[in-house]
Amino acid sequence: MINVWYVIAQILGVITIGFEFASYQIKDKTKYFLITGIGSFFWMAMFVAIGFATGMDTQLSLIVAATYSTVRNLAFYKIFSTNTPESKERGLNFLLVMIVIAVVAGAVTVLNAPEQVRWLHVLGLVVAIGFVIGQYLPGVHYVRIAVVFYAAVVLLTQTPINILYGDFRWNIMGIMIESAKILSVVVFYIRYSTEPKRPQLQFAKP
Secondary structure (H helix, E strand, O other), X not given: OOOHHHHHHHHHHHHHHHHHHHHOOOOOHHHHHHHHHHHHXXXXXXXXXXXXXXXXXXXXXXXXXXXXXXXXXXXXXXXXXXXXXXXXXXXXXXXXXXXXXXXXXXXXXXXXXXXXXXXXXXXXXXXXXXXXXXXXXXXXXXXXXXXXXXXHHHHXXXXXXXXXXXXXXXXXXXXXXXXXXXXXXXXXXXXXXXXXXXXXXXXXXX
């Protein structure tokens, strides 16, 4: 019998894919933060659903990461909507707070993860912090390079390497979401390489 929560997770995943792919085609930084923030909300909901289907303990760190991502992106959207010296200072302060929260929350979830997959969650914490910093840095490249590494690690958490219990040992939708991020970056650079001097390809500096 099909687990209802697993089906719900797939529906939420389809929605997430749309937002995630679209976000890395967006050149304006404030719009990027808004779209990826909405996508992160559906991403968080998907992890909750897959946790009900396969076991919440191995999904806890992912739920925390996705919730953190939602709050961070929407807050950055608000901050970068106004390009003033004060907003730039608030953005930097918020970034530092987010890094501290990521380290503390990440350490807690790593310690609570099953011992056999703890290494994977440590790696996830490292690339997650790198991605947060990459999002804040100016230009189009840092965030896209960082998300490729981050997506690759999260992709592994959607396989039997991390899903240890339950009837479903693969989260295919989770794999598709992370693959969509990587594919979106590839598509962006294909477009960028054909028109490298277009000014709208540059993010506004924070």
